[in-house]
Amino acid sequence: MSLATDSPVNSSSSDDLAAFLDAELDSNSLGSSPEKEAEDKDEDEESIDEEAENEEARDDKDLERIKRRKTQIVETIQERPGPTSLGNLEEKTEVSLGTDNCPHPGSLGGMCYRCGKRLEEESGVTFSYICKGLRLGNDEIDRLRNTDMKHLLRHRKLYLILDLDHTLLNSTLLLHLTPEEDYLKSQADSLQDVSKGSLFMLAFMNMMTKLRPFVHTFLKEASEMFEMYIYTMGDRPYALEMAKLLDPSREYFNARVISRDDGTQRHQKGLDVVLGQESAVLILDDTENAWTKHRDNLILMERYHFFASSCRQFGYHCQSLSQLRSDESELEGALASVLKVLKRIHNIFFDELANDLAGRDVRQVLKMVRGEVLKGCKLVFSHVFPTKFPADTHYLWKMAEQLGATCSIELDPSVTHVVSTDARTEKSRWAAKEAKFLVDPRWIETANFLWQRQPEENFPVQQTKPEENFHAKQMKDQ
Amino acid sequence: MFFHIVLERNMQLHPRHFGRNLREHIISKLMKDVEGTCSGRHGFVVAITSVENIGKGLIRDGTGFVTFPVKYQCVVFRPFKGEILEAVVSMVNKMGFFAEAGPVQIFVSNHLIPDDMEFQSGDMPNYTTSDGSVKIQKDSEVRLKIIGTRVDATEIDKNISQSRPKWDPAGSHPSRFFCIGTIKDDFLGVINDPTTI
Numbered sequence: 001m002s003l004a005t006d007s008p009v010n011s012s013s014s015d016d017l018a019a020f021l022d023a024e025l026d027s028n029s030l031g032s033s034p035e036k037e038a039e040d041k042d043e044d045e046e047s048i049d050e051e052a053e054n055e056e057a058r059d060d061k062d063l064e065r066i067k068r069r070k071t072q073i074v075e076t077i078q079e080r081p082g083p084t085s086l087g088n089l090e091e092k093t094e095v096s097l098g099t100d101n102c103p104h105p106g107s108l109g110g111m112c113y114r115c116g117k118r119l120e121e122e123s124g125v126t127f128s129y130i131c132k133g134l135r136l137g138n139d140e141i142d143r144l145r146n147t148d149m150k151h152l153l154r155h156r157k158l159y160l161i162l163d164l165d166h167t168l169l170n171s172t173l174l175l176h177l178t179p180e181e182d183y184l185k186s187q188a189d190s191l192q193d194v195s196k197g198s199l200f201m202l203a204f205m206n207m208m209t210k211l212r213p214f215v216h217t218f219l220k221e222a223s224e225m226f227e228m229y230i231y232t233m234g235d236r237p238y239a240l241e242m243a244k245l246l247d248p249s250r251e252y253f254n255a256r257v258i259s260r261d262d263g264t265q266r267h268q269k270g271l272d273v274v275l276g277q278e279s280a281v282l283i284l285d286d287t288e289n290a291w292t293k294h295r296d297n298l299i300l301m302e303r304y305h306f307f308a309s310s311c312r313q314f315g316y317h318c319q320s321l322s323q324l325r326s327d328e329s330e331l332e333g334a335l336a337s338v339l340k341v342l343k344r345i346h347n348i349f350f351d352e353l354a355n356d357l358a359g360r361d362v363r364q365v366l367k368m369v370r371g372e373v374l375k376g377c378k379l380v381f382s383h384v385f386p387t388k389f390p391a392d393t394h395y396l397w398k399m400a401e402q403l404g405a406t407c408s409i410e411l412d413p414s415v416t417h418v419v420s421t422d423a424r425t426e427k428s429r430w431a432a433k434e435a436k437f438l439v440d441p442r443w444i445e446t447a448n449f450l451w452q453r454q455p456e457e458n459f460p461v462q463q464t465k466p467e468e469n470f471h472a473k474q475m476k477d478q
Numbered sequence: 479m480f481f482h483i484v485l486e487r488n489m490q491l492h493p494r495h496f497g498r499n500l501r502e503h504i505i506s507k508l509m510k511d512v513e514g515t516c517s518g519r520h521g522f523v524v525a526i527t528s529v530e531n532i533g534k535g536l537i538r539d540g541t542g543f544v545t546f547p548v549k550y551q552c553v554v555f556r557p558f559k560g561e562i563l564e565a566v567v568s569m570v571n572k573m574g575f576f577a578e579a580g581p582v583q584i585f586v587s588n589h590l591i592p593d594d595m596e597f598q599s600g601d602m603p604n605y606t607t608s609d610g611s612v613k614i615q616k617d618s619e620v621r622l623k624i625i626g627t628r629v630d631a632t633e634i635d636k637n638i639s640q641s642r643p644k645w646d647p648a649g650s651h652p653s654r655f656f657c658i659g660t661i662k663d664d665f666l667g668v669i670n671d672p673t674t675i
Contacts, residue, residue, distance in 0.1 A: 105589060106573075109628050109656045113574070113587035116559065116626025116658045131573060131585070255571065 105140035109133045125272055129262045130255055141275070149277045152227055156350050158362055159276040160226035160342070163285040164234065164242050166303040166310070168335075171209045171242075176309035180323045184208065194248050202241060209245065210306040210322075213330040218339050219252050225346040226282070229256040231269055233290065236261045268292065279361040282345065284338060296363040299341065302334045302449040334449060341451045345369055371404035373447050378406045382420040382427035384441055400444050419444065423461045479561055484530060485520065486549045487512065491535070493542045504546055505529055512552070516654065518629035521556025522581050557582045557627050557657050564669065565659075567618045570603045577620060582655045586622055590660035592667070612668050619669050622659040630654045 102115035108131060112119050124137040136144070152158070162168055177184070188208070189197025198211040222228060230246075230253055232239050239259035247253050262273055269290045271278055283291060286303045305311045306327070308320040321327055328334070345365050353360045377400075385394050392398075396419070397407050408415065411430055418431035418438050431438040443459035487508065495503040509526055516522040533547040557563070557579070565577035565584055574587035588597065588605075595605040595614070604615035614620060661667045 106587070108585050108587070108658065109630065111626040111628055111658050113585060113658050114589045116624075118626065118628070130571065131576075134573065 103139065104137060105143075106134065106136040108135075125264060126262070127273060127275075129258050129273075141272075144275050145277050148275055149280060152276075152280070153358075156346075157225060157227050158346065158349065159229065159274065159281040160222060161229045161231050161271075161274065161281060161283045161285075163283075163287070163290075163301070164230060164232040164239070166286045166305070167212075167284055167301045168215055168246065168304075169209055169211045169242065170304050170306040170310050171207050171238075172307035172309045174203075174206045174208060176307070177208065178308045178323065181308060183325075184322060194245050200245055205238070205241065208307070209242065211245065212304045212335055213328050213333055214335040214339075215246065218335045219246060221339060222342060223252045225342065227256075227276070228252050229258060229274060231258040231274075231283075231285075233260045233267075233269070235259055270294070271297070279363065282342070282362060282366065296366070299338060299366070300448065301338065304328065304334070337450045337452070341369065367402075369451075370402055373451055374400060374403040374405035374444075374453055377404075377417055377453075378408060378415045379417045379419055379444075380408055380411055380415050380427060381441075382418055382425045383422040384419060396441055396444055399448055403444070403447055405444075417443075417456070420461050428461060479556065479558060479563075480524070481521075481554050481556065482527065482551065483520065483554055484549060484551050485523075486547060489546045489548050490538075490543050491546060493544070496544075501532065504532055504548060508548055508550060512550075516581065521554045521655070524553045524555050526550050526552045555580060555582075557584075557624050557655055559624055559627055562621060562623045562666070564619055564621050567614060567616055567620060570597075570605065570615055572597045572599065572603075575605065575614060577622065577659070582657060584622060584624065584657040584659040586620075586659045586661055590625075590662045592662055614668055620661060621666050621669050622661050623663055623666060624657045624659050626658040628656050630656050 102112060102117065104112040104117070104119060105114055106124065107113060107119045110118055110133075124135050125141060127134045127136055165171060184199060185201065185208075188199050188201035191200060191202075194200070195216065198213070198215075200209045200211075202209060219228070230239060230243055232242070234242075236259040239257050243253050243257045258273055264270055264272055267290070269285075271281060271294055274281065278294070278297065281294075281297050283294060283298045284301055285291060285298060286301045288295070288298065288300055291298050303310075303314070305314070305316070306321045308323055311318060311320045330336070345362065348365050348369070349360055349362055353365070379400055381391065381394075381396065384396060385391055391409055392407070400407050400419075405417075411418075411427060415436060418427050418436055419441055420428045420431075420438060421441065422428065423432075423438070428438055430436075437456040438461055439456050440459040440461050443454055443456065446454050446459070489504050489508055489511075491500075491504060491507070508529070512523050513525060514523065528551045530549040530551060533549075535544040535546045537544050563579045563584075565579040565582075567575050567577045568583075569576040572588070574585060574589075574591065577584045577586065591605055591614075594607050595612070596608070598604055598606055602615050604613050606613045
């Protein structure tokens, strides 16, 4: 068998058999005779002209050998300590291979997977969650995004990125469990058949995890409309364990589990590691700050606080769901409402949009659906913003406008709602007198989470201002 | 490719083994230490065929251990760029497929899979030609050409590192070969369809 074939890729490379063995001949570490015997044996099989390459190959092979030794000692193959002349010689042997035409779409393990050449600079984005050590260049990422997009649109699917903590589940370390929560330890569901359970004890990770009610149905129905990804700020082992709980048969997520080790930025999530066009991606997350670059794709979820440690982590001093021995409503909870919204968006995207598939943008649809929640309402705020605060930069104002309401500073007959935290202000009394709706600011926030205009009578303004929080409201709504 | 070469190694022996069975001890320790390991230079040592020569032992100062230089013949396996090998497919995904030829893992990207083969996802993801005649899926056998190799110092196999003394310089760091391959050339591709057998 001859290694030196006609194809330019295979000529005199640093891995070439005979040249390599040739170097062994000249090495002084292990003595020359054993290598010579080996070389003689193989020369019978090989018919390669070594003479010409001998001289320069010798130096190269020495360097190559030194390089290999150092490579074995160092964990990754990227660094090559040594004078730069070494690097130049190495490049020369590689260049003669004719791999210059290759656009190097990506690399696995430091080698371009199209031409096999070792790549020194690392450009592009790492996609460790698909294959370990995979890096893709930007052109390749675009190409893959396009082909994937076409494929999915043909199957009438969009992309859905799901956060784990406080969105689909709630985890706690075992040592953070309060005494009142000890009863949970005996109620944990079996890890053998996770498809029916919701509370799991993961002793090997010192954790307990509670899945949000309705999550199994949610995943099943969403998987028919979306290709789903998990994207969490937890580390890789945690992410994979949770994926096993949510998706034991690997039909929903498969390899699409992105953890914080896969993200490109430290405390931010990004769509750069997702192989899908931004115009077809929806994100479900409870933390807005993690997605500053992709707010338009984000559907903000109400946080799921099952364990006491979770409440305390966010500064709430109330009893958690586990301490109260209750849970979020299955059919009317956050996941159920979000599922309805997702179905609506999916319908509009595929059935009602007029332009061709490639031009549609799910962000527009999202904006439109969101704008229908409080359509027709005109709001005035009272005792909500600090004095002299520019009202239209306040998050409630912006939220209300996103939900389709119009906001104003002055009272006039077209105003429909007064949003206030104190029933004794002038504007609140005006509302009572004119028979307008007088509501607490949480009316807006609840509408944001449940994607529905809430009955105003459920949000009366308190006479005094107590320490209310979402959690208590969650309890009230059930 | 397989080679039959002569290697040398310094074996360190504890005095408890000195006696009638010294040579047997040295040989069995050598086999335990070396068979199954991999070095970047020689590749994987598959089996030791014979021991050529065991040199004079040298007593180490300060300890009672004795070092014997042993020359032995062994069969090694090392992948080379340009080599053509048969491998068994272990995993298929939309970026390409992974195949294994013994201890060597080879990745063939979809750029280097013939254009008429398309990726089909599902229970058993595979690459199939448009007429369905040729299919590459898990456990298919393929003939591929290696276009790049790399030695990886990977997770150390605990068994090996504990039996080998720390001072042993000839002992190479446990490593693994990883290669990039192609099936886009003539005569390459599936050689055995697992579903028909």
